[in-house]
Amino acid sequence: MPDKRIMNVAEAIREATDTCMERDDRVFLMGEGVADPAAIFGTTRGLADKYGANRVIEMPVAENGFTGVAIGAAMMGRRPIIIHQRVDFSLLSLEQLFDNAAKTCYVTRGQHTVPLVVRMIIGRGWGQGPAHSQSLESIFAHVPGLKVVMPSSPRLSKGMMIAAIEDPNPVLMLEHRWVHYVEGDTPEGYYTVPLEGTTKVRDGGHVTIVANSYMRYEASEAAAALAEVGVEVDIHDLTVLRPLNVDAIVESVSKTGHLLVVDSGWMQHGIGSEVITRVVEQNLTALKAAPRRLGLSDHPTPSSRELAKDYYPRAFDIADSVADMLDLPDDKRDQVTTMINKARGSLPADIPNPAFRGPF
Amino acid sequence: MPDKRIMNVAEAIREATDTCMERDDRVFLMGEGVADPAAIFGTTRGLADKYGANRVIEMPVAENGFTGVAIGAAMMGRRPIIIHQRVDFSLLSLEQLFDNAAKTCYVTRGQHTVPLVVRMIIGRGWGQGPAHSQSLESIFAHVPGLKVVMPSSPRLSKGMMIAAIEDPNPVLMLEHRWVHYVEGDTPEGYYTVPLEGTTKVRDGGHVTIVANSYMRYEASEAAAALAEVGVEVDIHDLTVLRPLNVDAIVESVSKTGHLLVVDSGWMQHGIGSEVITRVVEQNLTALKAAPRRLGLSDHPTPSSRELAKDYYPRAFDIADSVADMLDLPDDKRDQVTTMINKARGSLPADIPNPAFRGPF
Amino acid sequence: MHATFPASELKAMFQSMLRIRLIEEAIADKYPADKPENQKMRCPVHLSIGQEAVPVGICEELRNDDQIGLTHRCHAPYLAKGGDLRAMIAEMYGKETGCCGGRGGSMHLYDDAAGVLTSLPIVGSVIPIAVGAALAMQQVGSDAVSVSFFGDAASEEGVFHESMNFAALKKLPTIFAIENNHYSVYTSLSDRQPDRPLEKMAEAYGMPAFHGDGNDVAGVRIAAREAIERARTGGGPTLMVFDTYRWREHCGPNYDNHIGYRSEGEFQHWKEKCPVETMRRLLKQEHGFGDDDEAVMVTVINSEIEDAFVYAENSPLPDAETAGDLVYA
Amino acid sequence: MHATFPASELKAMFQSMLRIRLIEEAIADKYPADKPENQKMRCPVHLSIGQEAVPVGICEELRNDDQIGLTHRCHAPYLAKGGDLRAMIAEMYGKETGCCGGRGGSMHLYDDAAGVLTSLPIVGSVIPIAVGAALAMQQVGSDAVSVSFFGDAASEEGVFHESMNFAALKKLPTIFAIENNHYSVYTSLSDRQPDRPLEKMAEAYGMPAFHGDGNDVAGVRIAAREAIERARTGGGPTLMVFDTYRWREHCGPNYDNHIGYRSEGEFQHWKEKCPVETMRRLLKQEHGFGDDDEAVMVTVINSEIEDAFVYAENSPLPDAETAGDLVYA
C-alpha cells in the first residue's frame, strides 16, 4: 500500500484548483482576497504567482457585480471560480445566481451554459456573530438549475472541486470553515468525485444519521461513543444537496428504522425537512419511531461564546437524540456523554481544534 | 344579517393600508410604482392623492438601497411599507432583509426594532417567464427574525395587512397575483387577523390538505369535486409561514390519517417538506399512508402556455394525489375529473379568470 | 449634415430603423384580441417604437462577433444586430421555433449567430453580464467588444456602478449604452434621480462619456464608432447616454398618454423628432430617395414580417413533455 | 493655523483622539493570549489606530440626536460620538453588560443615548440605513442629521450609489464619510478602483463633495461643520472623503507590514502624519500644552480604560438559557 498523502481540506481545494488551472487555461479565479497573503485561508496559496493576475483576479468589493461578470464570462466559454470568504456575502448576489446562473441553460435549451463555480465559506466560532456565520445551503438548494455541494473531507473536496470546475453547470460549493482544518488521505493528481448522491462514512444497523459538512464530524464523535454502548450508527454525509439523491438514505432507513438528520443550518426549510420528507414519501412504514432533526437554534448566531454554546448541534445532542429514539437507559447515556467528553478534551465550543488561531 | 361587503384582495389590501395610514402618521409607502396610475394593481389607488408624496414615495429602481433606507427609517420609529411588483425583485435586497431587518431586534435585545412591511407579488401566467414568476416564500421563512405571511382572501388580507403594519417586527407579505382577483366578504373598518397559525377553510374527515396562497383555491376546487364522490377533505390554508404553527394540521392528520401539502413554490426545501416533517415528528403513527406534496415542477418557469401547462399544481393534480392516497376506483376518479372540468369551463391554464386582461 | 456617411449608409440605417418600426407596429397590431384566451402572443411586450435610432446607430458599427446584452426592451437592438426575426416572433407566440423554444418569451431574446448574447428582464441585471463578456474577450485576446443596452432606470441599480468600476479598472472593451427615454414605467426620471446630466456617472470612474441626441441615428453612430474603436484598441469602456422617448405604453401595444403620467404635449414634442421620419426627410430632400424607393423597401420588409408571423403561427407549440428538459447541461 | 478653534477645542479634539488611541492600544495589548482558549476577547477586532482624526473631527460637530451608522471598523466613531466605553469593552468580552449583551461582538456596537444608531459588518450595508435615518428625520421635521462612516472599499458596493442617488434626490440630511485608508483587507485601492479622485462619485449625483487630509482633525472638523450645516438647513447630502491609513492589520491587534501587501516605507510615511502626534505638537508648540498637562490627561484616560476592562472582566457572561430570547419584539 502506498504512503498516505495527508493534507487538510484547505490544501486539497488548493490542489484541485491548481490541477484544473494547469489543465485548462479557461479556468480563472476571482474574488476578494484570492491573490492576497492570506490566500482565502490558504486555498489559493501560490496560484497568483503561478498563473498571474489575469487568472487570479483580485476583485473590488462588489459581490453582485462580479457575480454577473463571472456569469457573463462563463456564457462566453470561460470557466470562472468565484470565492466568498463568507457565504453571507453572497446574499448580495442572489439575483445573479438565481436568475442568470440558474436559468440560462434552461431558457436557451442548453445552447448557453454557465460553467461557474462559487465557493462560499461558512463561518463558525470565535464570536463572528450574526452576519458572518450563516449557513445558507438550503436556500441555494431550493433553486432548480443550481448544483449545491458541501464536501467534508480532503479526498471529497479535491475530487468534487475538480468535478465542479469541469461541470458545465453553475456549482455552488459551501465549505465549512472548520472543515478546512480536517486532515486526511488525499489522492495525487487528477481525479473527480461525481456531484451526486451521498457518501456513506460509517456503517451500522441501529440508526441512520444524515449529516452535512462539519456536522459529519460531530455525528462521527457521537457514533464512536454510541458504539461503546452497542449502538451502531449508519452515517451518510450529505455532500450533494442538489441534485438530491436520497436512495442510500432510504435504503439505510429501511434497515435501521430510525432517522436523524443533522443540519449545519437553520432547520425550518432546511436539510432535515427535505431528507425526512423524502424518506417518508418513499418508505413511511420503515420508520419505527418518529424521525428527528437537529440544526441551529432558531435565532441569529450570537457572538458570545456562552450564548453560542447550545446554538450548534454537537456530538452530545446527537447522541442524546439517538438515545431518545432508541430509548436507551440512563447508565448508557451517561457512558456516552463521558466518552464524548473524554474524546473532546477541554476545548471550548467556539474553537475547532487546538491548532486554531483566531480571529478567523 | 348585515349586507355583505364584497371586494377583492387587491381592494382589501388597499383598504387596510388606508386604514393604517389614517390611524398612524408614521406609516408610509415606498416602492416602484406606488404612486403611479396602475397603483400596484390597484392596491395603492388613491393613497398618493390622499396622503401626499411624502407618505407615498415613488422610488428609484434600486431595491437593495431602498430596502436599507426603509430599515433605517423603521429603526428610527417610522413604519415603512415596501412594495415589489414581483417577489423576484426582492432578490436584490436579501442582504438587507436577512441581516438588518431580521437580526436587529435580536442583536440589540429588543432595544431596536424594525417595524417594516414588505409586500411582494408572485407573478403567474401570461408568459411572464422565468424571472417574473418565482414564489420564494420558503427562502424567507428559513430565516429567524422575519415573519412571513401569505393571506389568500380579502378578509384575511385586510386583517393580516393591518396586523403586519402594526407588528413591531419585519413582516414579509407574499401576494399571489391571482389571489388579487379573489372576491369575498370583507369587514368594514379596523380589525386585525393575528400573524400566527393556519386558517381552516374546509372541513372533512378523510384527507388533510395544506395549501398556501393561490393553491388554496385549486385545493378547494378539487375538494368540491371529491365531495361528490364522498371524499371529504380538511383544507388548511397555510397563511403564516413564520412563525410556523402546525397544531391544527397535526390535529387534522390525527383524524384523517392522510396528508397532502400543496405548495405555490418549488418543492425542495419548500412548504411541503417543512409541514410533512413537523407532522411526522409529532405524530408519525397517525399516518395511514405516505404523505404527499405537490408544487412547481423542478425547473424554471417557462413562458409558453403549453410548457407552463403542467408546471403549476392544479385541481386535477390535487384530486389525483388524493385519489392515489385513498386508492379510489377509476370511475370515481373520472367523475372527479369531469366535475373539475365542468367547474373550470374552458379557460386556458395561464389565465386566472375571464375578467383577466394581460399582460400583467 | 452627416457628411461622414454616404447615401448608401444612410439608406441602410433608414432601412434598419424602418424595419424595426414596422415589425413592432405589426406586433402592436396583432397583439390584442377580443378575449384574452384568444390572444396568441401571451407574454409581456415592451416596444421600442420611437427609440430605434440608438440600437441602429450603435449596431451598425458592431461586428458579428461583438456581443450585445439587452433588457426587457430588447426587440429593437436584437433586430438591429441581426437577430433572427422568425425566431423572435415565434418566441412571442410561445412556439417551439422561438429562439428559446418558448421558454423565455419576449424578454429573453438571444441569437448566437448575430452576437446577441442575452436579454434579461430584471432591471440592471444584464449590465455585469456584458462586462463579463468583455472580460472573456480580453482574456482570449480578441478585439471584439460588448455593449449593454439599458434604460435610464437601470442606471439607478447599484450593479451598474459596480460594473462601471470594474470595467474602468480593467479597461475592458465594453460600452454602456443608456437609452434615456425619461421614464421607468410611469415614473419620470426627475422623480427618481437628481437633476444633473446622467453621463456624470461615468466621471465617477474616470470613464469617457458621451451624451447625445437619441433620435439622430447618424450622430449616434459617429459617437459609437469612436467608443467602439477605443474599446477595440485597449482604451477601455465608455458610457453613452442618448435622449429618446418611448411612444407607447411601457408594456403592451397601446398609447397611454391619457392616463395622466405624461402629457400629450410632451409626447408630441418627442414624436416630432421621430428618428425614422427625420432620416426619411433627409434622404428624400438630399439624397434623391423617392417615395417609390421607400415603397419598395416597405414591400420587402412587409413580406418579411408577413413571413415571420406566418412562420410563428404555423410553428408547433413546444411539447409539454419537454418542459423539464435541460435544466442542467 | 486653524485659527477657527480656540485652544480649549483643540485640546478637546486631542483628548478625544488620544483616548481612542489609548483604548485601542489597550485592546491590542490584551487581545492576544498564550492559547486561543485562554483568550478573553473572542471576536474579531478592527482597530482604527492611525485613523482617529476623521471620526473625532466629524463627531465633535454632531449633536446627541444626530445619528451615526458604522461598519466593522466602528470603535473609533462609536467612542468619538460618546458611545459608552464599558459597554463596548464588555461587548468584546461577550458579556451580559455589553451593548448587545454579547450577541453582536465588536462589529455591532450601538449606543442609543449617544446617537450611535448601529454598526454593521457587511461592507456597505450601513450606508442606506443611515440614509433611512435621515429620511425619518426629514419626515418628523427634525433638524438632526445622520452620518455614515465607511471605508474606501464600501464605495465599491452598488448600494452606496443607490444611497447617494436617493439622498441627493430627496435632499436628505445625511453625510457620507469615507475613511479612505487605501486598503480593503490586503488589497490596495489601486487594485480595486480606477485612478481618479473618489469624490468624483458624488458629482454623479450633483452632490457636493469634499476631499481632505484625514490626519488633520481640525481640517476634518471645519469641513464637517459646513456639510452638517448644509444638511441641517435643507441643503441635502455631502460626500466627504478623507485620506488616512490603518496602522495595524485589518483584523486583529498586530502589525503586518512584513507579510508583503504593503511596505514598511509606506507605513512609516503615513505614521509620520499621525493625527494624535500632529495635534500634540501643535498644542505644545503653540498653546502652552505641557507634558504634565498631557500626563494628567493620560492618567484620567487610563483609569477610565482600566475601569472598563475590570468592568468587562467582572461582568457575567450572558445566561445561555437566554440565547433564544427576543428574536421577535
Ligand SMILES: Cc1ncc(C[n+]2csc(CCOP(=O)(O)OP(=O)(O)O)c2C)c(N)n1
Ligand atoms: C430589479 C427590477 N426592478 C423592477 C422591475 C420592474 N420593471 C420592469 S421594466 C422597469 C422600468 C425600467 O425602466 P428603464 O430602465 O428606464 O427602461 P425602459 O423600460 O424605460 O426602457 C421596471 C421598473 C424589474 N424588472 N427589475
Ligand SMILES: Cc1ncc(C[n+]2csc(CCOP(=O)(O)OP(=O)(O)O)c2C)c(N)n1
Ligand atoms: C459584502 C462584504 N464583502 C466582503 C466582506 C469582507 N470584508 C470585511 S472588511 C473588508 C474590507 C473593507 O474595506 P474598507 O471598506 O475600505 O474598510 P476598512 O476595513 O479599510 O476600514 C472586507 C472585504 C464583508 N464583510 N462584506
Ligand SMILES: [Mg+2]
Ligand atoms: Mg426608461
Ligand SMILES: [Mg+2]
Ligand atoms: Mg479601507
